[in-house]
Amino acid sequence: MLMFFEKLKKLKENMLFREIKDRASPQGSRIKLGGREYVNFSSNDYLGLANHPYIINEVKKAIDEYGFGSGASRLLSGGSILHKELENKIAQFKETDSALVFNSGYATNTGIIPAITDKDDIIFSDELNHASIIDGCRLSKAETLIYRHKDLSHLEDIIRGKNAKRKVVITDTVFSMGGDIAPLDAIYNTCKKNKAMLYLDDAHGTGVLGKGRGALSHFNIKPEPWIIQMGTFSKALGSFGAFVAGSRDIIEWIINTARSFVFSTALPSCVIAASIAALELIKNDSELIKKLWENRDRAASDIKDLGYDIMESETPVIPLKTGTVEDTLRISRHLYEKGLFAPAIRPPTIIEPRIRITVTATHTDEDIERLIEALKKVN
Ligand SMILES: Cc1ncc(COP(=O)(O)O)c(C=O)c1O
Structure with a gap:
């Protein structure tokens, strides 16, 4: 050894x-x-918001109002009304029923993927997906099948006729090391045809594509109950943390079962205030x-x-x-x-x-x- x-x-x-x-x-x-x-x-601070004076001022105000440490997980008393406000704003921004804040993009993918899949399910994952997706798949009890990077005919080949309780296609929207965009229009059609769920990692699409609203908006695709979108506040929004946006049922399931959400202390309110302020800037400027x-x-x-x-x-x-x-x-x-x-x-x-x-x-x-x-x- x-x-x-x-x-x-x-x-x-x-x-x-x-x-x-x-x-x-x-x-x-x-x-x-x-x-x-x-x-x-x-850096991934695409819009230069990490040191923006408006955001800094909002953070200072939140520290005065809520202090610094959050002291517990969201399911205990760790979240403030700012957490809920940010979730409402994200749901509106992404045009979904509901949204939930996570402590990081890494925690989102490693928490949600095992929470929404089980042993009779199959995950179909792009070979160049982010490490946090790979780790989320490793933590899942489902079988994971890897398709060649953005290769829809390969995805079609491996998904067609597969017998599984649930099929979930997972892809980065913008690949973090190549800067290329997943062909979401074709992936959407494949999911629809094969009755698969679609899980999107929009970490590098949020704030960048579709006038900031992200990859679905870039492709003019309306959110559906079978699409789950995650994104981060840590890149174009210049803040810290991440979110998932989707149907009310899915978000409630995630609140109850995603271990990285349930068993981790909430983000401080001043960090949430930064994300709220960044979202306002993106929407208005x-x-x-x-x-x-x-x-x-x-x-x-x-x-x-x-x-x-x-x-x-x-x-x-x-x-x-x-x-x-x-x-x-x-x-x-x-x-x-x-x-x-x-x-x-x-x-x-x-x-x-x-x-x-x-x-x-x-x-x-x-x-x-x-x-x-x-x-x-x-x-
Ligand atoms: C595509 C993608 N997903 C998830 C993450 C993880 O996000 P975070 O840095 O907020 O943990 C990153 C960041 O490195 C990323 O590039």
């Missing part, structure tokens, strides 16, 4: 050892790392999302013009296909030396190593030009 120091040595030898980067500034398009300022192309897409389209087109392969990116997540782990680290280091932070993503997070660039609404023209100039000089 290998000891951990030997395992760590192996990770280092294979250039797969990961280290935490501690920021000495607020999150944003400019951040301080190790005493130096960087233009930040690494269409310029934010417009700016995000202008920046994204410009960066993606300039990067492609340099000859880089941005894979199937369609969103502000822009991967640069780099080949080997060594090349990926070399390019990321080169950018870092030029004052730009865009992380190297390596196995086991993904199979194909890449630089993951995320563009936000708060990047300036100059920030994007600096990125393009630095990418020109990579050798």
Whole structure:
């Protein structure tokens, strides 16, 4: 049996050892790392809300009113009336009967997937779904069948004629490492035809697609009782935590059975206040999302013009296909030396190593030009 120091040595030898980067500034398009300022192309703070003055002010007001710690799970006394207000607002935003706040996106997927599936059920999961979905499937008693990435004919092949009490198709809407969008129109039809439920992880779609309302709205699909949507407050909304939106029955079932909800302390009210404020900003300021897409389209087109392969990116997540782990680290280091932070993503997070660039609404023209100039000089 290998000891951990030997395992760590192996990770280092294979250039797969990961280290935490501690920021000495607020999150944003400019951040301080190790005493130096960087233009930040690494965060999921797509709309630049993580340090927005309106949100900060609302958080301060909530601290004055509700204090900080929540002290218990929601089913005890951990939630405040702000939790309920946020849930009502999310249900309205996503056009569903009901919604429920979770402590994180990870807790949402690992809690809900085992709660809505049982041993006589089958889950159909895209091979590039987020790790929290994979872990949720591992915790479920249902059988999980993996279909090739966005490959509808493969999904059709494995779902057709399958005998199961319940079939559930699970997909990311926007794939977090590739920035590509799941073909939800076709997936919706397949689910309908095969009487399957559809579980969507809209973590990177909420606040970004469909005027902020997310992937279903982007595809002009109306929510149905057999569709469950989760999303996070931790990305475009610049806050923390996550939600699930769906029919009243499903949400009540989740409240009663999702272990990561039942057995975990509620988020503090000031965090909830931040999410409420972010939601208001997204609903009332269409310029934010417009700016995000202008920046994204410009960066993606300039990067492609340099000859880089941005894979199937369609969103502000822009991967640069780099080949080997060594090349990926070399390019990321080169950018870092030029004052730009865009992380190297390596196995086991993904199979194909890449630089993951995320563009936000708060990047300036100059920030994007600096990125393009630095990418020109990579050798
Ligand atoms: C697609 C997807 N789902 C779920 C999560 C987990 O969300 P959270 O960071 O709120 O736990 C993430 C974030 O990394 C994600 O990218």
